[in-house]
Amino acid sequence: MKTHSTVTFTRQFFWGFVITSLTLPIGFTPCWSQESQPTDRFGFPVATGLDVSVVLHAERDPAVSDSLLTAVQNRVERLFVTVLGAGATVDIVSRPAVDEWLGRNSIEQLTAAQCRLLGLDGDEKTIVLSIEYRNGSFYIHAGEFDRHFDQFGPIESAEVVQRDMLDEAAARLAMNCWTPVGQIVSTQDDKFVVHFANLPRLLSTSKLSRLDQGAVLQLYRETINDNQLRQDAHPSQFLAIESLGANAVVAAPIGDAWDRDWFQYLDDARARYLVRRVTPRTGVSRLQVLLTGTVPDQPDILAPRGGCDVYLHDQPSPRLKINSNIAAVTQRNGLAEFQVDHPKPIFVTVAYENQAITQPFVRGVSPEPLIFQFRYLGNQGDYLTSLKGLHDQLRANAAKINQLVATISNKAKESDEQTIRQLSNEALQLANVDSLVDQAEAIDEAAKVENLDLSEAMKSFRKTIDDMNAQTARLRADMAMAERFAAAESSLKTIQEAFDAMRWAEALALLERFAVEFPGHPQSGKLDRFRSAARAVNSTHAAARQRILDARTAQDISALTARWSAISQAIENLLSHDDALYLSHVNQMRDRWQQLVNDEIQSIKSDNVAAAALQGSAQDKAVAVLKQRVADLSPVRQDLERLGPQILAAAQKSKDLLAQ
Secondary structure (H helix, E strand, O other): OOEEEEOOOHHHHHHHHHHHHHHOOOOOOOOOOOOOOOOOOOOOOOOOOOOEEEEEEEEOOOOHHHHHHHHHHHHHHHHHHHHHOOOOOOEEEEOOHHHHHHOOOHHOOOOOOHHHHOOOOOOOEEEEEEEEEEEEEEEEEEEEOOOOEEEEEEEEEEEOOOOHHHHHHHHHHHHHHHOOOOEEEEEOOOOOEEEEEEHHHHHHOOHHHHHOOOOEEEEEOOOOOEEEEEEEEEEEEEEEEEEEEOEEEEEEEEEOOOOOOOOOOOOOEEEEEEEEEEEOOEEEEEEEEEEEEOOOOOOOOEOOOOOOOOEOOOOOOOOOOOOHHHHHOOOOOOOEEEEEEEOEEEEEEEEEEOOOEEEEOOOOOOOOOEEEEEOHHHHHHHHHHHHHHHHHHHHHHHHHHHHHHHHHHHHHOOHHHHHHHHHHHHHHHHHOHHHHHHOOOOOHHHHHHHHOOOOOHHEEEEEEHHHHHHHHHHHHHHHHHHHHHHHHHHHHHHHHHHHHHOHHHHHHHHHHHHHOOOOOOHHHHHHHHHHHHHOOOOOOHHHHHHHHHHHHHHOOOHHHHHHHHHHHHHHHHHHHHHHHHHHHHHHHHHHHHHHHHHHHHHHHHHHHHHOOOOOOHHHHHHHHHHHHHHHHHHHHHHHHHHHHHHHHHHOOOOOHHHOO
């Protein structure tokens, strides 16, 4: 079944272009009539990505009926026409050769080379859509073969249980595999202007075309040179769409800069540059490190290199922390596996001796294993490896010292002087790196005997030593301060305990000693405030304080009401002098006084009920007693209610006295 909106160009014309271009002299631009073959401004057949074949393969099973496959075909056709729009060619076909091959192999084994052998390169894009029924479920697999980029996959898969949902699931899976193809038409401030056929339609269906801001574009180049057509995809350069327009999009290189050598033919009529929107994948990927120059006079021989650190990062120019965040280490065969956790481009850095190479990587698109090629350093490399080991040990010691300093700081707050001394000694032992320095100098001397230059590596090593010596000096000062701080914290805790217990004389004496032992300490300033608060203004003030202290002996309501007039006057006096210290005593007793008042109220109510049952003079006598109790209680209730907020506020000042 074929559906044609508008035929763009056919297989015969494309291969005719290839054969003709191989026989034309340099500088000759192939020219076809617009009626027979659309071409771009360079004379190449237009690449639009809209020439699509969907090869449908279904395993033989009664559950996969002809009517079901017809429904799948119809839905695939409608969805592709909806997204691709006018100018698209959509062929939904079956291929016996593909059926036979998939009958013996899985779709995951299908490669670009096998696609060509199976004749799947007749259209710009061929999507292989496979359906099988197993254990009550339909399993759908799909992958795209792109003729321009000569790539197949990655594979999309889905499982469907409901029969009536198969056509929609299969169509969307096939659509997910399809990737728009555009052509770079110009540059703009180190960015690229890219044209996509039917761009407005693709943007209006961006949820399906996935052509939107941030989309990743793979690069492909076709050049004619010396009568030869050369086609190659860039292995490590990708673009990301920055802005979308009605007729074109603007895309920027992913990484520090674009490969200008690869783009040198951008304005040459004998070349064109295509892009393909791709979808980064997650999962486990591989890389390999190879060395050149391991065999004298044979630079083409590549040798695998193990022991190289692999780093993954989001930025093109990372600040690598040696021995930190290492994602993998290459094995003896030079291979290493690394995990890609997020579906987006990442940067992979491999460090070999004093060299490092960073490459962008898009899983599912970038070639695997990703190759990192270094120049072999010979014996110099062995010396550098030894020196690097010492340097790594230095950095590890410095990192451990920083951790210990942080722990010491926390222990100082806990007044743990014993642990502080233990950690300080451990840190000082790590800071003693004389043996590492001696080993490094021995390595440098041995290299000089062989006329090998390690000056840059030694310069870096000595700088780390200088930094560590400065760190050690700061460490000693910090440790002394931490021990002193811990001792001060211990004294402050004792002062606070005396203060909380309202043992004012003891707290004052401790503060006096603290000011002598720790002059200049921020807490020493509290001494003057405490002295001022502890001093009585006059004899009346001193007498009021004593009455409050004596009031602590009033344990029942009778004693409290009998002495309340004197207590109330004393409280008024303390409030007039803003005596936070002794009002804290009042606040502490206030809750107990209030409880005595509440209990007395309940007792009066109970006795009132009992008096109501009496008669005659007995009742009169009981009522008189109750009235007197109420009269005695009334001033206590009123004063507690009136003075309560002031007492509470003054008590808070007392709490704040040591906290200031």
